[in-house]
Amino acid sequence: HSICPNKPNELVPDGCASYSTIEELNEKLYPLVNDITQETDYFAYYRLDLFGRTCPFWSDDDGMCGNIACAVTTIDEKDIPPIWRAEELGKLAGPKASHPVTRQPEEPSPLAGALGEETEESCVVEEDECDERDYCLPEDESAGGKGDYVSLTENPERFTGYAGAGAANVWKAIYRENCFSKPRGESSLDSAGGLAGARKLDLSDLEVDDECLEKRVFHRVISGMHASISMHLCWDYLNQSTGEWSPNLSCFVSRFENYPERLQNIYFNYALLARAIGKLRNYLPTYTFCSGDYYQNRITKTKALKLANTAASTTPQIFDESSMFRNEMVGLKEEFRSRFRNVSRLMNCVGCDKCRLWGKVQTQGYGTALKILFEFDESKNANGNPVLRRTEMVALFNTFGRVSHSLRALEGFNRMLNEKDETE
Ligand code: FAD
Numbered sequence: 001h002s003i004c005p006n007k008p009n010e011l012v013p014d015g016c017a018s019y020s021t022i023e024e025l026n027e028k029l030y031p032l033v034n035d036i037t038q039e040t041d042y043f044a045y046y047r048l049d050l051f052g053r054t055c056p057f058w059s060d061d062d063g064m065c066g067n068i069a070c071a072v073t074t075i076d077e078k079d080i081p082p083i084w085r086a087e088e089l090g091k092l093a094g095p096k097a098s099h100p101v102t103r104q105p106e107e108p109s110p111l112a113g114a115l116g117e118e119t120e121e122s123c124v125v126e127e128d129e130c131d132e133r134d135y136c137l138p139e140d141e142s143a144g145g146k147g148d149y150v151s152l153t154e155n156p157e158r159f160t161g162y163a164g165a166g167a168a169n170v171w172k173a174i175y176r177e178n179c180f181s182k183p184r185g186e187s188s189l190d191s192a193g194g195l196a197g198a199r200k201l202d203l204s205d206l207e208v209d210d211e212c213l214e215k216r217v218f219h220r221v222i223s224g225m226h227a228s229i230s231m232h233l234c235w236d237y238l239n240q241s242t243g244e245w246s247p248n249l250s251c252f253v254s255r256f257e258n259y260p261e262r263l264q265n266i267y268f269n270y271a272l273l274a275r276a277i278g279k280l281r282n283y284l285p286t287y288t289f290c291s292g293d294y295y296q297n298r299i300t301k302t303k304a305l306k307l308a309n310t311a312a313s314t315t316p317q318i319f320d321e322s323s324m325f326r327n328e329m330v331g332l333k334e335e336f337r338s339r340f341r342n343v344s345r346l347m348n349c350v351g352c353d354k355c356r357l358w359g360k361v362q363t364q365g366y367g368t369a370l371k372i373l374f375e376f377d378e379s380k381n382a383n384g385n386p387v388l389r390r391t392e393m394v395a396l397f398n399t400f401g402r403v404s405h406s407l408r409a410l411e412g413f414n415r416m417l418n419e420k421d422e423t424e
Pocket of ligand 1: 157158159160161162163164167168170171222223224226227228229230233262347350354355356358359
């Protein structure tokens, strides 16, 4: 297979990496990303404002999910490392806070040797302001003490029963953000998140090609995220009559059999995220992982670096972002960024807590990947690049973990289909 059958070896942003390249890479990366997301506290806890923000489009009443599987178990702050508690974060955050300058060795020494050689890393939390280079809205720890800590490992993305008009309306609104050919003033949201008012029409917007590469990339990212969510709800499905969780083959068949492009978009997102993580290989050695525990910080950094170095090891490069946004005249990059932010605002309209949690994690993860792809200089370390907040880092790695697991689930469903064929 290849994503672009007539151009199997062409690795361009529109997803022409071959399926087998990606599958081989996933053989190496899945155990690494699984380990870092499941086995480190740093990547297991995510702080977000899950309940405090309202949907700017419609009343939530018809979108709410009453099913118990939708509920998220939040954590008492006393059970999380002190450094992430609102009280502690309050001390560190502030308008003057900046990225820590504590330097780490370029190449981390083996853990045993490194321990005890250096003092505790400083942990400085960045201010909660939206950077103009962000593709997503911050769900930051320093958001005025608001929000909840959620364990991502204890709240796995799986079937919740959230469906019907509420869910369909959110997806519809998300796909509407892909209307790049519309003048920007007609966007369904303004930059403050409210319904758009009249805005000055920039004629250059009209020149945006309906089929431009950037528009296709935007669509593929959203569709790939949607497909990955569908894959997980089918893979970890609740049989409501037996009360057992297991893969549901007919759920998979109905959502994917006649829609090969949905699977292609999962592969596409895999390539995009793997490239973004690989692009961090010079950034991570000088990045501060704050868990409040020196030993944990070292372990987390070592694991993150191993993942980034392995992700960067594919040749040729798996995803080439340099061909995007070449035509800066039309402000396409800015529009792309603003539409992506609108998608993250739409997550507040998701009427199921667990779906909203994973929806927010994944939009933040893709937003972070886009920020790295289009705003980062990969030859520089953390001091020469935009800051990545802890929430961005956690979201990026967990989003990659989701897509990596989607490919595993796809293998599992393919096996089930083959077995079914053999017995028939
Ligand atoms: P939907 O998945 O709702 O799709 C709506 C329409 O979009 C389809 O009819 C089709 O025309 C189109 N479409 C479907 N897939 C794609 C694709 N990949 N690319 C392009 N177009 C597509 N449910 C859970 O059980 N667990 C979850 O964790 C969960 N998380 C969610 C997160 C978000 C942000 C949202 C909006 C919903 C979530 N849901 C979750 C609900 C789930 O996504 C579906 O909406 C629900 O299962 C109903 O599915 P459906 O078959 O009606 O089609």
